[in-house]
Every structure is written in C-alpha cells, then in structure tokens.
Amino acid sequence: MSRPGLLEGVRVVDLSMGWAGPLAARHLADMGADVIKVEGCIRFDWWRGWEATQEWIDDNGAEMSPAFNMVNRNKRDLTLDLSTPEGAGLLLRLVAISDVVVENYSAGVLPKLGLDYPVLAQANPQVVMISMPAFGSDGPWQAYRAYGSTVEQASGLPHQSGEESMPPTMIHVALGDSVGGLNGAAALLTALRARRRTGKGQHLDLSQSECLFPLGIKGILTQSVTGSPPQRLGNRSLEHAPHGVYPCAGDDEWIVIQVRSEAEWKALAAVSGIVGFGDVADRLARQEELDEAVRAFTSAQVAELLMPELQDAGVPAARLAGGLELTTDPHLAARGFWKMMQREHVGELPHPAAPYRVGEAPFDIDRPAPTLGQHNEEVLSEVLGLGAKEIAALAEKGVIGTKPRLP
C-alpha cells in the first residue's frame, strides 16, 4: 500500500514550524502531495526543541520530539540557510516549480529575508501561499506573537467553559494550533481549486484566533442575538438532564453521561435502577438530587465496562480516556487508526490516520517524519538539478546540513 494519489503532482514547500502550519501541510501530504519541508540548521523547526544546548544536539535531541514526528510524516526535509544568498536563491528556484508555500513565521521575518509573497509570486505567479499568523496579517495585532494557548485565550472561548466560580477556563495546552492547521489545509485546497478555475495563484491569510470563533459559535451567537453572554454551566445543560461527568470506581476514573431525550432517560433508568424522577422539566428542576443519584450508581461501576453497557442500551456515554488509552482504544484499533512505523533515533512510533477515508482502511502513511536535512541530496539533485560538487559546496559553506547548530 501507499498514500493515495489524490494530490499527486502537487508540490508543497513547507516553511512552517510548530504545530499549525506543519499540520496543514500534513493533510496535503496524506493526500499524496510532495511536501518538502524546508528548515535551517540554525533556524530549525522549533518543535524539534525550543531549549537547544550543545548536549541536546549531540544526543540527537532534534530527532526525538514526538510532537514533531506526529505532524511531519509523509514529508521530505531539506535544510537551507535562508539568510545566505545561496539558500534564498535555492528557495526561489524551488518555489518557481512548486504549487503551494506554507509559512507561519512571525511577521517581518520573510520580508527581512527578501522572501515574502510578492517576491515568491514573481518567481511563480501561480503559486498559492498561505501565511498563518496568530492574529492575521493586518490589524493592530498583526505583529504580535502567540502560541496555540495565546489564541485560545484571545478567542473568547475561555469565557464559555467552566463554572461561574472558575476563572475563564482553557480546554487545551494549545487549542489554536490544531484548529489553525485544519483551517490551513481547508484554505489551501480552496485556493488550489480556485487556481484550477482561474489559472491564477494567490496569497491566503489565516488568523488562528479567528479560526476558533466557529468552535465557540453557540456562545458568540447567544451574545449576538440576545445581548447577553452565555451562562457558564460547568457540565450541566439548560435543556437536558442528567448531563455531566460522574465518578467511577478507581483513582480518577470518570464517565460522561448526556441524556438528550425521554427514550435515553428511560434506558439510563433501566440500566441504573434510578427511580423517582419524571420528565425533563422535573429532572432539570431537581438536578442536584438527580446528579447525586447518578453518582451513587456510577461510583461503584468500572468506567470501561459501563460505557458499552450504557451505549448498547442507547445512552450517550463515554469513559474519560487519557493519553495512555488512545493507542489501545478497541474502536481505533479495529479501524486501523494507528500505524506503527520505525523512525530513526526513536524506534517504533504510532502514527494517527487522516480522519477521512475511502472504504474500510485509512489512507496509508508512506514514511515517518524526516530527520533534519534527510533529503538534501535527493531534493537538490532530483528536483533542482544540482550536481554533486555544487551540493558538496553548499554543505561546506553551511547552507545545508544534517545537524542543528547553535547561533
């Protein structure tokens, strides 16, 4: 098996780092695009490590990051020092024969290198280029720095989750990154389709904080149409009961139960033996009492067993999994979601499938994330037509390399 060839013939130059940009490019790679990741030996992808020391470099620390390895599979890696005329020139030559450029540098970096969109578009008017700054490429915050956590904080979402007694509540260490990555992939495919229709490339702009607005849409619309903010309800609902996270047997074991209809309530009552509650109006009016009854039932149950029992009865319920359980989840295993692959320096790693598939099997993954500069010779010779002596000279000057260097 191999990757699907949906985007075969599409070449992507991936200048992005961290999570969001590389994830956007990963989706294109998973569909068969030739994604060439371009890093520098000094300015390497910071997701390889952001606290570099010589000891870390000597221990191949740049190759160990699970996060880096997750989002860069199916790609080739080329190192270029873009601050040198040779490196910048080679990038322009690569862009001239590519279809897509992905970048998420801080504002000002590419212009300073002489490699911003107008320059790249001159090299290739048909190129589709996406920039993924945290807050977008215009406006008073355009140059502001952010991580996935920062954009979640700025999106308004923290004022929707949690209980009224809690501070605004974040739900992830870097929520903005993965959502930004998905939107980046969506934007690139949209622009590729537009290019097919118009014959013209274009520049795309994505604000990672605005990408989170659709996730908070219910709260945003509540404010917009009622003039009042949404209530922060914790785990409760204004419309349904029981609706919450309940303790199970064991240390920090929990199950979520969200009853949405009378049929589901009857099913839960039958499994749990809970009696004495009426229709949804009654249950909403007696939520404390109801939650206590549900807790009394679940606290003696094993979450892993209670989930299928409730689900088989028609009740929406799920154990609260942790990272430890994801690679052993029976459903994901049955669907072949994780593919074990050997990766140099780290051994065998599970790789997640794309979330869409044709037929029963997921899209295959051809190769794990590349090591730094792993495909220097391959790309420089096969794609750019350089000879062995030219490549050796680039290595001699430090324009390319296969090990990080401290500045």
Add this chain to the structure above:
Amino acid sequence: MSEEAALAGIRVVDAAGSIATGYCGKLFADHGAVVINAEPPEGFGTRRESPFLPAAEPPENSALHAWLSTNKASAVVQSVDDVCALAHDADVVLDDGRFDVEDFVAATPSVVVSTLTWFGRTGPYAHYQGTDGVVQSLIGMVRGIGTEEGPPILPAGCQAQIVGGLAAYIGTLGQVVAREIGNAAGPVRLDTSLFEANLCFTEVGGVGGHRSGRRVRRMGVNRYPPTYPLGIYPCRDGWLGVTALTPSQWKSFCELLHMQEFADVPQYQSAVGRLQDAGMLDPLIHERVRDRSATELFNRGQGARIPLALVPTMEQLFSVDQYVARRAFDEVRPSAHAGFMAPVTPFRLFRTPATRGGDVAALGSMATAAASEAVRRTSA
C-alpha cells in the same frame, strides 16, 4: 456569487442536516459552491438548536441554523427518491450514513458521497450514540480540564461537531480537486469520523502515553503540562492570558512583572522546571498582575515579545480592535428576522474571497424542481 468565487461550479446537496454537515456545507457555500439543504418537511434538526432569535418563530428561529446556512438554498424533500432526484449531477452529497453511493451513481457517476458520523461507518463504536462531550471524553481532552479533584469539565458548545465538519470539508474538497485534475474518477464514499477528526487535539498525548506508559494527571484549572507559566490571571480591568515557553520569554516576563530574581534561576530555564515550582510561582504572578491593567501588560508584554493575550468576554469580543479592524464578524440575514453579527469564514483568499455573512433561505423556499435544476450541470 461572483464567477470568480473559488468553488463556483461545484454542486453540493446536504442530505443530513447535522451541525457537522452544516458547517462542511457552509464552507462550500461561502466560497461560491451551489449548496442545497435537502430538508424533511419539519426542517433539519439544526433548526431546533439554540440559541434562538427572539423575534422569530420556528422553524426559522435558530440563530445557529441561520449561521450554518448562509448562502445556501433550502428545498423540502419527502423521500429518498426526492433526495436522489435533487442530487442529480451533484458533485457532493453530504450524508449521515443513510445513503449509499449506489443511490446516486446512476445519475451522478462521479459523485462524492461524504458521510459524516460520530464514529465512522465501521468498528465497535459505529452504532454508539455520539455527543460533543462523548467524543471529547474519548479523545482524552476532558480528563485534563478542571480542578485536580474533579469532576473534569466538558468544553462548552458544539466544538467537536464543528471540527468534524471542517475535517470533512478537507477530505471532501480533496476528492473534488483530485477529480478535476485527473487524479481520481468514479463515485466514492468518503467516511469521516468525528471521533478521529477530534483526535488532532490529543494525538501527541496519545503517542506520549504510548511511549511513557504513564497517565498524566489533571493539574488544575488552566494548568497544562509541560508549559508554565500558562494561564489566565485577573487584572484590575480584565483578564490577562499568559504563556511563557522559551528561556527568553521567561526572562522578559520576569522583567515585566518585576520578578527579576527568578529570571536566571537555572531550574527556571525550562518550562518543566518552572512547572515544578508552580505552587510557589503562581500566587506571586497573581499578586504582581492584580492591580495592573491587562491592556497595558498585554501591549508592553507583546512589545517585549512575550506571547500575552487579552482575554475578552463575550460582550467585549465584538469590539476587540484587532477583530474590528479585520472585520471578523459580519451580518447573517435570516429570512424572517433582523440580521445579526456572526463570525465570517476564518481564512481569507485575497483573490477569490469568501462571501462575508450572507442571506439565509427559509425552509423550502426553493421548489424541489428548481433546486434540482440548480444542481444540474447544464444550468452552470
């Protein structure tokens, strides 16, 4: 819609009417595709989703449905045959598992039937009841949210469904583009699992758990390892979002809060080292920001290249200067209610921009025959 719209000429029929298919279809519609909601006589289920427009009546009173349905048409269908007739010549049918490719292939030989379900079409959970909370619990997200003692907290709203719709848009448009450039042909069913789509948030944690064999314990509200400081702190005039990851950001953060004595502590040059002392450092950070202005700290911090954030309330969100400058919100215009402001498509194509906001069709406002004609290739 302009001839130059990115997705002009693509025809999509939403035969499911879930929030996930609605969002997937919205991205197509806002970028210029013809999208028709094929609704049962009572309307899609999204019409019964809150929040509701105060001055409108069912089935036209859901603000969520209106936002999901900008720039789409609505036709009422009575049967599967009606849907199949409507989808004649469609490029894409959005489905929730009720249809087979064979239902459409006679009339539309290269149709993409894009099926969005909570757990995918196969596997032991395929028949399970899904909710946002169920999916977010199974992916390992919920376990980390909330106080150490629990219970863990569910994220608000319909986030998992939006993420699923977005992932399905990527997969579906990939199939359409592949057909147009000659890399694929013939009918296909695309199977998108909302569960798997949402694993994008936690796949790194899954690999971490696989390698370490250990479970990471919940550490409290807004405390997510390995990053520290990370959180939202009350200031005199609002909330300040803090993230300091690199040694230089930590040093600048210490200077900003007049905590220089901690700037060069060797242990604090790594996020993990700082996290170990969060119990001591956090009260200090609280004390140093509580009497200061969040806006001033935000701007000064960003000036020193520290990724700080203002944390706007829902009331403030619409007037944040950055979002106003970028026109991040625009008017959605329902058929039976005054317009309201809502987020626009979050990615911008400068040459072929999406429609900002847009009109919302009333239930069945397009006759089925007219809708069918709109989908037919000859009408393009």
